[in-house]
Amino acid sequence: GALTTTFLGHQVSNPFLNAAGVLCRTPEDLLQLASSVSGSMITKSCTVEPREGNPEPRYAAAPYGSINSMGLPNLGFEFYKQFAVEHRGKLLFISVSGMSMDENVKMAKDLLPVAKETGCIMELNLSCPNVPGKPQVGYDFTTMREYLQRVSSVYDAPFGVKLPPYFDIAHFDQAAAIFNEIPQVAFLTCVNSLGNGLVIDVDTETVAIKPKDGFGGLGGRYILPTALANVNAFYRRCPTKLVVGCGGVYSANEAFQHILAGASLVQVGTALHEEGPQIFQRVVDEFALLMRAKGYNTIDDFKGKLKTL
Numbered sequence: 001g002a003l004t005t006t007f008l009g010h011q012v013s014n015p016f017l018n019a020a021g022v023l024c025r026t027p028e029d030l031l032q033l034a035s036s037v038s039g040s041m042i043t044k045s046c047t048v049e050p051r052e053g054n055p056e057p058r059y060a061a062a063p064y065g066s067i068n069s070m071g072l073p074n075l076g077f078e079f080y081k082q083f084a085v086e087h088r089g090k091l092l093f094i095s096v097s098g099m100s101m102d103e104n105v106k107m108a109k110d111l112l113p114v115a116k117e118t119g120c121i122m123e124l125n126l127s128c129p130n131v132p133g134k135p136q137v138g139y140d141f142t143t144m145r146e147y148l149q150r151v152s153s154v155y156d157a158p159f160g161v162k163l164p165p166y167f168d169i170a171h172f173d174q175a176a177a178i179f180n181e182i183p184q185v186a187f188l189t190c191v192n193s194l195g196n197g198l199v200i201d202v203d204t205e206t207v208a209i210k211p212k213d214g215f216g217g218l219g220g221r222y223i224l225p226t227a228l229a230n231v232n233a234f235y236r237r238c239p240t241k242l243v244v245g246c247g248g249v250y251s252a253n254e255a256f257q258h259i260l261a262g263a264s265l266v267q268v269g270t271a272l273h274e275e276g277p278q279i280f281q282r283v284v285d286e287f288a289l290l291m292r293a294k295g296y297n298t299i300d301d302f303k304g305k306l307k308t309l
């Protein structure tokens with residue numbers, strides 16, 4: 001169909017998938033994604049050991065999106081690796097977010113044979129903002145370079161990096177220079193939640209979530225312009241890499257903006273959490289109508305073709 005596209009040699013029926021962390025932690029979640037219309041899917045960022053995560057309430061819908069401080073709750077790397085072994089059908093991404101560099105290197109090394117065997121793709125998450133005491137690697141360029149050098153030395157297959165949003169042109173330049181040094185980094189997923197926002201309820205005069213005095217990562221409508229800027233900044237700076245867009249996608253309209261900005265695939269987080277997996281059928285239908293209305297036959301007809309003034 002018109003929405004068919006390929007990503008690192010894998011054909012997908014449409015460019016849409018979930019954002020890591022949303023509807024992808026448990027077997028039940030993953031079954032809902034596998035049986036949805038999404039072209040591909042990604043698992044909850046995992047650590048070597050299973051984690052309970054932060055105390056609840058740790059997710060809240062907000063006027064213009066969401067706030068979360070989940071704290072990396074997950075069933076542990078072995079579970080998601082085994083899921084990849086048994087999974088059949090749509091393209092599968094495995095999100096890895098170790099608590100240390102050694103943990104990331106260990107998981108990457110263990111995942112490699114499964115990736116080669118099954119075609120699943122690793123997305124290395126360097127941008128979790130919600131584990132107390134664990135600063136975001138994505139904001140520490142020296143550490144990020146070391147992580148990527150160490151992981152790419154044990155993982156000789158294409159992988160992606162889930163990035164935090166950057167807000168300074170010099171940071172786009174410095175981060176891109178690191179990625180361009182590492183050939184195995186095949187794609188960049190822009191962006192993770194905007195870290196450490198604060199949602200306040202005026203009636204109750206209270207924060208929305210329990211962990212970290214209510215500080216948490218923002219998603220949804222709050223973050224679309226920032227997500228688009230990060231997609232486009234790395235699309236321009238990393239011509240040998242693909243970009244996956246994430247942030248603020250509720251409909252074909254925002255997805256189209258991400259693809260114009262340079263995204264090859266588009267992840268849906270907050271809107272998926274709020275609407276459920278039927279959102280993928282709605283967005284696919286909307287997207288087909290939008291492409292037809294604009295006279296486009298394929299995604300490549302407009303990918304990255306954002307016009308400047």
Ligand SMILES: O=C(O)c1[nH]c(=O)[nH]c(=O)c1Cl
Pocket residue numbers: 021045068069070071072073097125127128129130131192193217
């Ligand atoms: O709190 C989380 O689990 C979490 N929440 C986010 O918004 N981004 C992440 O990468 C992670 Cl790992």
